[in-house]
Structure formats: structure tokens, C-alpha cells
Amino acid sequence: MIQSMAKINIGPVRAFNVMRTIFGGFEEVGVSKNDCKNFKREINLFINEYDAEMMVGNLMKKKEHLPDFSCEYFTDEENCLVGLFWSDGESKRNYQVFGDIMSFDATYRSNRYSMVFVPFTGIDNHNNNVSFGAALLASETAETYKWLLRCFLKAFGKQPDVVVTDQDPAMKKAIEEVFSGSRHRLCMWHVMHKLSTKVGVTLCNTIDFKQRICDIVWTDSLSPSEFEVGWHSVIQDFDLSDNNWLGDIYDMRESWIPAYYRDELMSGLMRTTSRSESENHFFGQVCNVRSTLLEFLTHFESAIESQRHNQRKNDHDTRYTRPQLKTDFVLEKQASQIYTKTLFLDVQVEIVGYVST
Structure with missing residues (x-):
């Protein structure tokens, strides 16, 4: 028990x-x-x-006996585990369908050895997170990330169209070299999550400031010039011209502000706050700094099993249930037949709002 x-x-x-x-x-x-x-x-x-020997042995045994299972690892001069990557057949099938855009995160200290857990995450047709693979790394250097991305390419055979990461310079260097055909974008949530510490909690709690900066950041309806006008207006009105951090994130605006990449298909799906928050919550359940590696693997597999169960349930609901229509508008009926149930409920809100106006 x-x-x-x-x-x-x-x-x-x-x-x-x-x-x-x-x-x-x-x-x-x-x-x-x-x-x-x-x-x-x-x-x-x-x-x-x-611990490490048992975990690697467990995964390598799967590689030997399960079709399409991938596992790669490397050790240092003292034969200590430095990097471990794995992905199974279902993850690869998900990548073939949903791998246009991928989040590549390394924020989780997942075990007692302080190895970093690196999940590769996309978005399925129900607008939920879907895992493509995972890794454990003992160091976060550019060379380690290059090794990891080469393992990913070996397993999946192609690069994603868009890669979303935080501001880690080692990741950036590795992506430029190994994923040279991918467009690299920074996660808006990771950038904006630092706002209160960089400009002060008092200012961030000011409704006018928060509303104005969110209105120009969390939208793809603005053109680049409109965003720049709005940004400079906020900086001037709240006397923030001397804030170096705001200057730095403005200089790299083309890497994270939707106004500069709103024409890229699907890339907007990875910018929302809820996306990164839900990913953090999901993997936070399997990350425990006191865990052995073997325990972590067990937790991870249990979480992936739950994720896939939810995906199958959503598939079933889409196939065998029909959402209730709220208008006589023919577009709503067509949308209910085209979209998955989860996505349709979002589209329905827009349709109802349009009809009511």
C-alpha cells in the first residue's frame, strides 16, 4: 500500500x-x-x-522491448549521470500531430540530487497540455542543452516550427545551433512573472498601471507601431524610463510580444498566462526535491497516465456528445461539428457575443 x-x-x-x-x-x-x-x-x-543505475536500466529495458521508445543518456568521467532523455511511442505520435509549437522548460528541481527536470510540452486539439518527452540534467550549460536537443531530433526526426522557452541564454545558444530551422520565442508568462519584483509590488498593485500594461502586452490585436506607442506612453506616465529591466525586455520585444508574431500560425496559443501556470501545476505534482530518481520516474509516469486518460476522455466526449447550441446562427452549428468540444465552447462565446451585438 x-x-x-x-x-x-x-x-x-x-x-x-x-x-x-x-x-x-x-x-x-x-x-x-x-x-x-x-x-x-x-x-x-x-x-x-x-538509484541512477536502476532508473537508466528501467528506461533502457523499455527501449529494448517497446517499439518506438527512445532513451539516451551520458555520464561524466566519474561515471555519474549527467543527462537522461526519454520518450515513448505515444509521445511521438502526439508530436507528429501537435508538434507545430513546443514549450521547452527547465525550471523544476525534481529530486534529491538537484537534477533539473526538462519537459517538452505542446498543445493538443482540446487546448490542453500534451507531453512529447522529458529529460533530467545535472547541469544547465549550452553544451548539455545541445546534447539534449540532438537526442530530441534523433527521436522525433524533425524540429518544431516554434520553440517557446524562458530567457535562459544557454538554451538560446543551443536552440540557435541545433534547432536552426525553428522560430525561437520567449514565454510571456516567464517575462511578466518578474514584473512585480522588477518595478515594485506597490506599482504592480496599482490598477491603472496593471491594466494599461496588460492591455498592450496580452493581445495580438495591436500592430508593432501601436504597441510601441502604448509602451512608451506607460513608461512616461509612470516615470519608468530609468528602469533597466523594462528597457531590456523592450529591446527584445520581437521575441515575446504578440504584436510582432501574430501572423505565425498557432504561436499565440503558448503565450497565455494559464498555459504556463497549468504546466507548472501539472509538473509540480511530480517534482519533489526529496525524491530518488526512481521515485521521480514513478511519479512522472503516473502523471502522464493521468494526462492521457483526460485526453482520451476529451476525444470520447467530442465524438459522442453534442454541445448545446445557444443561437440559430448557422455558423454556430457548423463550428460545433468542426471543433473539438473544448475548443467549441470558447468559439461559442465569441459567436454568442457577436450575435447579441
């Missing part, structure tokens, strides 16, 4: 409490809370000595 619950990141104490509730009391569990903690500790003590 303890091991089963560990697959979904439930520790021994919480596992004991669940068993106590299910079985009807402390006496019915058969062990104490400390017994559960000691059991888990003994397992981890055994794993610690062979």
Missing part, C-alpha cells in the same frame, strides 16, 4: 492515515506510523546506492 501510494507522490505518513481511515482505526492497520516511515526509509537507503 505504501509503495502504491508513493506512485502518486503520497508519503508514508499520509499513506498510514489513508490506511487507518480505510481499515477503520489505528489498531486495524497492523503497523504504526513510525513503522511506515522506517519501511520507506529502508527502501530509499537501498535505492540510494543504485
